[in-house]
Amino acid sequence: MKFLHTADWHIGKELGAFSLLSEQWQAFRQMVTIAEDEAVDGIIIAGDLYDRGIPPLSAVEAFEDMARIMNLEHHWPIYAVSGNHDGAVRLGAGREWRETTSFYLHTTLAEAFEPVELADMQIFMLPFLDPLDARIYYQMSEEEGRDYTSIEAVLAKIIPDLVAKFNPGKRHILVTHYNVVGTGNVNYELTSETNSQVGGLKGVPASLFADFDYVALGHIHLRQASPTDTIRYAGSPVKFNTKEAQSEKGVYIVEIDDHVSLKWRRIHPIKDLIVVKGTFAEITAPAYFEQYARNGANWFSISLTDFPDVRNARGILTKIYGDVVEVNYIGQNEQLGDVVQSELVDGTLSDQEIISNFYETVTEKPLSEEQVQLVETILNEVGRGE
Known part of the structure; x- marks a missing residue:
């Protein structure tokens, strides 16, 4: 069978003060074309469908339209979980009627123990959990619960219980949303999503998932962070901050028969995020800024290595470049010493x-x-x- 693995759509997210909805639609349309070209048997979305627990109406409408296109128009089964940015309770509403069209969206631990049974495959879907949810599910006493306050401890209990549900005659896929650490990403500088927003700051070891044939991960926005060859992050389909500006976005095509084979299919941004760095004089010189498509064609993150003696520096930069999402000042000042100042927090910190x-x-x-x-x-x- 062949699946398209994607994650971390973050529908409703903004880049600075700019909506990303148009770019998210562009990425989605490319994703649909890829799925058609590859003749996939299903779509995996590994968490963070929305950017916040209570998304704006425009985000809800966009995701519902996207789900309708995939599931009702193209008849692709969808295998999805809630992530740490999603409101699991709200997202889980309507499960019964969704599953009549093979739209499987798991948002609770109880659902994780109900794999989708295909002819030769079991697909388990484990959402991002607060450790308290696991303690309640297992009906732990207060004393027992003291050993299960971290994500790693909770998953060390949950995963063997999932494996116990294995049909030995089938392949086994897990869709989940955590910071997983293995040999492939041990030295990799990850994005701020490395730190989960609840339940522990440390990553969980990839060895916990060794019994699965393939683990489709969400949470880290860069595919280079994948911990092993068969435990993979697809990354986000859109660039969300300057840490991702140089990264290539896309989806994995996962084919599972006698073995697991992966193909990376790139998503090309219609409007890119470009990082500009230099002195104010350097980056306001026509010979420098004319190399870029500006005034709405791209977004710009600007880092100034000096403190210009001009009024309204940001206004000047915006007039030159157009859509400036942030301006950072990096340099030395007699009064401030070595500093890094930003005119905008872009929302990437947990x-x-x-x-x-x-x-x-x-x-x-x-x-x-x-x-x-x-x-x-x-x-x-x-x-x-x-």
């Missing part, structure tokens, strides 16, 4: 990182392990309250 960075700035020391646990507990409570 809640833990924001709190940790603030604490370290104020106290000049990092959070202790106990403080990290306290922050995670509070964020878990806040997340459940949403």
Whole structure:
């Protein structure tokens, strides 16, 4: 069988102050063309369908239209899970009628133990979980639950229970959404999505998933972060921040018969994200900026290596380049010393990182392990309250 593996659509996300919905539609249309060309048997979406737990109406309408095109017009089965950015309860509504058209969207741990049974394959779908959800599912006492406060500990319990559901005569696929660490990405500089927003900052070892023939991952936005040859991140189909600006976006075509074979199919951005760096004089010189298609053709992240003695530097840069998503000042100032300032936070930092960075700035020391646990507990409570 042949599947298209994608993830991290983040429908509704903005790049700075700019909506990405048009670019997300462009990427989706290319994805549909790829799926047609490859004659796939199904679509895997490994989490983070939306960018927030309560997405705007425009995002909901866009995803519903995309799902309709894939599932009802092209009749592709969809195998999807909720990610850490999704509102699992809301996303899980309507499961019964969706599955009548082979649209499988799992948002709870209980559903993870109900694989989709195909003729020669079982497809397990494990959504991103708060460790508390696992403790409740397993009906742990307070004392038992103390050993299951991290994602790694919880998955170490869940995965063997999934494997126990294996039909030995079939192949086994897992669709899930976590930071998984293996030999392939041990030295790779990942995006900020490395840090999950709830349930622990550390990655889980790829060895936990060794019994599966293929693991379709979401959560990290770059395919280069894939931990092993058969445990893969498809990455996001659209560039969401400057850390991804130089990366190639696309989807994996996964063919599973006697063995697993992968083909990477690129998605070409209609409007790209370009990082510009230099002194104000350098990047405002026509000989420099005329090399780029500007004024709406691309987005620009600008890093200035000096502090220009001009009024409204950002306004000047916007007039030259058009869609400027952020302006960073990187350099030295007599009063400030070595600094990095940004006129815009682009939303790539997790809640833990924001709190940790603030604490370290104020106290000049990092959070202790106990403080990290306290922050995670509070964020878990806040997340459940949403």
